Structure formats: structure tokens, C-alpha cells
Amino acid sequence: MKLFNALFHSSVGKKYVMGMTGLALFGFVIGHMLGNLQIFLGPDKINAYGAFLKSMPKLLWAARISLLACVFLHIASAISLVRDNRRARPVAYQVRQARSTTFASRTMIWSGLIVLSFIIYHLFDFTISPDYKGVDSEGRHDIFAMVVLGFSNPFSAAFYILANTLLAIHLSHGMQSLFQSLGWSVGRFRQAFHNLALLVGWSVFIGNVSIPVAVLLGFGKEAV
Numbered sequence: 001m002k003l004f005n006a007l008f009h010s011s012v013g014k015k016y017v018m019g020m021t022g023l024a025l026f027g028f029v030i031g032h033m034l035g036n037l038q039i040f041l042g043p044d045k046i047n048a049y050g051a052f053l054k055s056m057p058k059l060l061w062a063a064r065i066s067l068l069a070c071v072f073l074h075i076a077s078a079i080s081l082v083r084d085n086r087r088a089r090p091v092a093y094q095v096r097q098a099r100s101t102t103f104a105s106r107t108m109i110w111s112g113l114i115v116l117s118f119i120i121y122h123l124f125d126f127t128i129s130p131d132y133k134g135v136d137s138e139g140r141h142d143i144f145a146m147v148v149l150g151f152s153n154p155f156s157a158a159f160y161i162l163a164n165t166l167l168a169i170h171l172s173h174g175m176q177s178l179f180q181s182l183g184w185s186v187g188r189f190r191q192a193f194h195n196l197a198l199l200v201g202w203s204v205f206i207g208n209v210s211i212p213v214a215v216l217l218g219f220g221k222e223a224v
């Protein structure tokens with residue numbers, strides 16, 4: 001109970017919850033991206049990967065429930081911290097100090113909410129009710145065909161690209177905040193950690209966006 005109070009009733013505790021859940025979600029995003037990039041190795045690899053994940057239903061559901069809990073705690077602590085900040089300063093600043101806040105930091109809540117709406121769309125698109133439910137010659141869900149057909153729709157591909165742009169902004173800034181909270185991003189290391197956060201966020205962008213862009217350029221069309 002003491003731990004619960006320390007975590008959820010103090011700003012430091014809430015920041016800790018936000019940072020740790022953010023880190024877990026980031027781990028998922030990296031794993032998911034690496035898994036998805038197997039699409040470039042051909043239908044057999046990505047379909048086998050999907051079948052492998054589904055062959056461990058207990059583990060899969062444990063991971064899904066943990067992810068959902070992380071999403072919930074991440075959002076709840078973010079909203080609560082925004083409220084704490086407003087309570088601490090009920091009257092808005094007359095002049096915004098443009099230099100002390102960046103575009104990313106001012107829009108964290110919005111980039112986060114749009115990424116969340118993307119995840120809900122994405123779940124319906126590829127997991128809950130995909131338009132394409134076909135199987136390959138081995139009887140496995142044909143994820144390759146589903147993804148290629150999905151991204152052949154330029155509107156859907158454009159939404160993925162937009163959502164991944166916001167995700168990159170959100171991840172880069174989130175990571176910078178985490179480095180600051182951990183006390184690493186200080187003095188002469190400040191710029192290095194800033195650059196590292198940007199590099200990681202935008203590497204995820206390149207990895208994820210390479211798939212819809214490749215499909216729009218014709219990748220995989222001959223196989224579906």
C-alpha cells in the first residue's frame with residue numbers, strides 16, 4: 001500500500017510509472033518492428049513468425065494483457081501529471097517561453113492520443129477483423145498477403161506513415177525526458193543523450209515506414 005501511494009500519489013512516482021511503462025512499450029515497438037521487417041525475407045518467413053507467436057497462446061495473452069496494462073498506466077500517469085502541473089500553475093503564463101519547450105514536448109499528449117487511435121485502428125485492421133483472412137500453402141494465416149493488400153490502399157498506407165511520424169516524435173521526446181529523469185542527460189552528456197533519443201525514435205520510423213513505402217512502390221505484389 002505504501003508503495004502504491006508512493007507511485008501514484010507523488011509526481012516523482014507518477015513520472016517513474018510513466019517512464020517504466022514507456023520503456024516496456026518501447027521494447028514492444030522494437031520487437032514488433034524487427035518481427036515485421038521479416039516481411040522483406042518473403043512470405044514464408046513472416047507467416048512462420050506469425051504462426052510461431054500463435055503457437056504459444058498463454059504467453060501471447062500474458063504479453064497482450066501486460067501491454068494493455070502498460071498502455072493504461074502510461075496514459076493515466078500522463079493525464080495525472082498534466083493535472084498536477086495545471087494545479088501548480090492555475091494561471092497560464094502570459095508569454096510562452098518558446099525556447100524552453102520544444103514542439104515535441106508541447107504536443108506529447110496529442111501525439112500520444114493519435115498513436116493510441118492508430119493502435120485501435122491497426123488492431124481492427126490486422127488482428128481483430130482483417131479484410132484478408134486467407135491462408136498460405138502450409139495452412140498458416142497469410143500475413144504477407146494481408147499486409148501487402150492492406151498497404152496497397154494508399155489512404156491506409158498514408159495513415160500508417162502519419163501515425164509512425166507522430167510515434168517517432170513521441171518516442172524521441174519520451175526518451176529524452178526519461179534520460180533527464182534518470183539524471184543522465186546533464187552537462188557534457190546532454191547533447192549526446194539528446195541525439196541518441198532522436199536517433200532511436202527516427203530509426204523506428206524508418207524501420208516501420210519502410211514496409212508501407214515498399215508496398216506502395218510495388219513490393220510483394222507479384223506474390224499475392
Ligand code: HEM
Pocket residue numbers: 029032036050053060064115119122123126127143147160164167208209211212
Ligand atoms: C508499418 C508498420 C507496422 C506493420 C507492418 C505492422 C504489422 C502488424 C501485423 C501484421 C499484426 C498482426 C499480427 C498477427 O495477427 O499475427 C500486428 C499486430 C499489432 N501491432 Fe502492428 N504493425 C506496424 C506498426 C505498429 C505500431 C507502430 C504499433 C504500436 C505503436 C503496433 C502495434 C500492434 C499491436 C498492439 C498488435 C497486436 C499484437 C497482438 O495482438 O498480439 N504496430 N501488427
